Amino acid sequence: MSEALRVGIAGLGTVGASVARVLTEKAAELTRQCGRPILVTAVSARSKGRDRGVDLSGAVWFDDPVEMARTADIDVFIELIGGDEGPARESVRVALENGRHVVTANKALLAKHGLALAGIAEEKGVLLNYEAAVAGGIPVIxxxxxxxxxxxxxxxxxxxxxxxxxxxxxxxxxxxxxxxxxxxxxxxxxxxxxxxxxxxxxxxxxxxxxxxxxxxxxxxxxxxxxxxxxxxxxxxxxxxxxxxxxxxxxxxxxxxxxxxxxxxxxxxxxxxxxxxxxxxxxxxxxxxxxxxxxxxxxxxxGAGGNATASAVVGDIADIAKSRPGFQHGPVFGRPVTELAPYTRAKMRSHEGGYFIRLTVSDRTGVFAAIARRMADNEISLESIVQHANGHNSADQKTVILVTHETTEAAVRKAVDGITSDGHLVDKPQVIRIERAARTRL
Structure with missing residues (x-):
């Protein structure tokens, strides 16, 4: 059997404690699945004395997660601190720079600094795994x-x-x-x-x-x-x-x-x-x-200690199954240097139409003014319904419009026009409608 995979956990909140507990309670099963033991040899958190429901006495304690990332006797650094700056960002960077694999559940960190961190991981030939960062326990990544x-x-x-x-x-x-x-x-x-x-x-x-x-x-x-x-x-x-x-x-x-x-x-x-x-x-x-x-x-x-911990442990297990000399795949599916610059699409028509709810003054000409604003912006209406609402006062009405296919820009411009006409007595509501009979959007 191969030598143990040594992991350090930074952050022992709900998820971190759950990860430590799973690695401890499922140690024998994970060893069979991965072909090597997985041991928690270092930990870092804000409070050392807090009872987290798992025995961590065999792990070296670090007050500073960055120091743990730099000097601890570990193969994998588990970042469960949270936040897109500060200790989370610096500890992950240091771990990668020092040739350690990293597992994180931090979507904010990846959204802001993911490309830079992925570049370091690919340069150093180590893994940056983040299954738990998106959709909790669902293995979408x-x-x-x-x-x-x-x-x-x-x-x-x-x-x-x-x-x-x-x-x-x-x-x-x-x-x-x-x-x-x-x-x-x-x-x-x-x-x-x-x-x-x-x-x-x-x-x-x-x-x-x-x-x-x-x-x-x-x-x-x-x-x-x-x-x-x-x-x-x-x-x-x-x-x-x-x-x-x-x-x-x-x-x-x-x-x-x-x-x-x-x-x-x-x-x-x-x-x-x-x-x-x-x-x-x-x-x-x-x-x-x-x-x-x-x-x-x-x-x-999609959330919770067990679901997120399951995804983190899955990422650790993938690392445990890899062997020296194995060529790791790119962090975001293709090398960072080959990712295309993001180009935002032009505004398109939304095939499902829009739901628009307006609370208006109950006076002559309001209906006609609303219809005119829609026509001015080339918005075709499937239906327009006026009715009293139990929450409205006697001089107010709720108008609900359902449009055919149109653009977000046209709808927002029409609603802004209705607002400027002075007919609204409450904030307008606009919600996209998806009419497809299945999951497609």
């Missing part, structure tokens, strides 16, 4: 890097944030408000004390940018994504979607077009009968469309 050789990806999309999916699921099922759902999510540990990163779509955008690079061979462009979160989704939207035969999901979408790559994160109305609409709670799902394989849908737990 491994699938795209290793199992889809020869396939040309045309589109990738999915539910990439469990917090948002949990909130939207409960809003529909229980008829409660966004704020009440968010409070419960925080109480249950599904949302952070400051949930902005999740609910405004940033977390999904970071994950999407990594998948985009893998799918299309482009440089990561996390700052070049159309971004919209779920904080403005109301029960009125949930009910209207249901009446129209749809369910609202926060989706990350990337596709190749003739003018470049389109990346977007936003709430979307999907048909209730579609597969993607059935993904509920904290579950994640990723759909990949290719020329050879067709459409592949991967679904599973």
């Amino acid at each position: 491994k699938t795209m890097r290793e199992s889809m050789a020869g396939n040309t990806v045309s589109r990738i999309f999915g539910i990439l944030n469990g917090t948002c999916n949990y909130i939207l699921t409960r809003m529909e099922a229980e008829g409660i408000s966004f704020q009440d759902c968010l409070a419960d999510a925080q109480r249950l540990g599904y949302a952070e004390a400051d949930p902005t990163f999740d609910i405004e779509g940033n977390d999904t955008a970071h994950k999407l940018s990594i998948l985009t690079s893998l799918a299309f061979g482009t440089e990561i462009a996390a700052d070049d994504i159309y971004l919209e979160g779920i904080s403005n989704i109301t029960q009125a939207d949930i009910r209207a979607a249901s009446d129209l035969g749809y369910r609202i999901k926060l989706l990350g979408v990337a596709l190749r077009t003739e003018s470049g790559i389109e990346q977007r994160v936003h709430p979307t109305m999907v048909p209730t009968a579609s597969v993607i609409a059935q993904v509920n709670g904290v579950t994640n799902a990723v759909a990949i469309e290719t020329d050879i394989l067709g459409e592949l849908l991967l679904s599973g737990p």
Whole structure:
């Protein structure tokens, strides 16, 4: 049997402690699977004395993760600190520079510095594995890097944030408000004390940018994504979607077009009968469309200590199975030097149309003014419905419009025009509609 693979874990929070526990409790099984033992020989965290439910007395303690990355007697550095700067970035850089393999669950770090870190890994001939950084326990990174050789990806999309999916699921099922759902999510540990990163779509955008690079061979462009979160989704939207035969999901979408790559994160109305609409709670799902394989849908737990730890341990096991002299594959599917510059696609028509909800003053001429703004922007309406809403005052009405295929720019310009006309008494709501009867977007 080969000599043991020595790992150092930086960050012993929920995920780090779960990783250490799995490596300890499953030691015999992992040894059989990998052909060599995997030993935790070094650890680093903020508090040394905290009880983490696993015996780490045999590991050398480091107060400084960067020092552990530089001097510890380890083969693999496991970064579970979090954040895109500071100790996380520096410790990973130092570990790679010193010829150590790295496993990370840090999507923010990869979205911002992934190309630079991948360049170091490829130069040093070591692995930079990050399965846990996208979609938790779903093996989407491994699938795209290793199992889809020869396939040309045309589109990738999915539910990439469990917090948002949990909130939207409960809003529909229980008829409660966004704020009440968010409070419960925080109480249950599904949302952070400051949930902005999740609910405004940033977390999904970071994950999407990594998948985009893998799918299309482009440089990561996390700052070049159309971004919209779920904080403005109301029960009125949930009910209207249901009446129209749809369910609202926060989706990350990337596709190749003739003018470049389109990346977007936003709430979307999907048909209730579609597969993607059935993904509920904290579950994640990723759909990949290719020329050879067709459409592949991967679904599973997207967050939590066990799901993330499973992905981290899988990455460690892959390293344990490799042998000296083995030529490792590129971090993002092709060498960093061969990744194409990211070119943002021109605005295109959205085939599914748009749902627009307007709360307006109940006075003569409002309907006509709204219709005129739509016509001025060449937007064809499938339906326009005015009705009273129990939450509106007597002098207000809710107007719901459903458009045919049109562009985002045209819709936003029309809504801005309606706003400037002075008819609105509340913030307008615009949600893309996907009418396809399956998962395709």
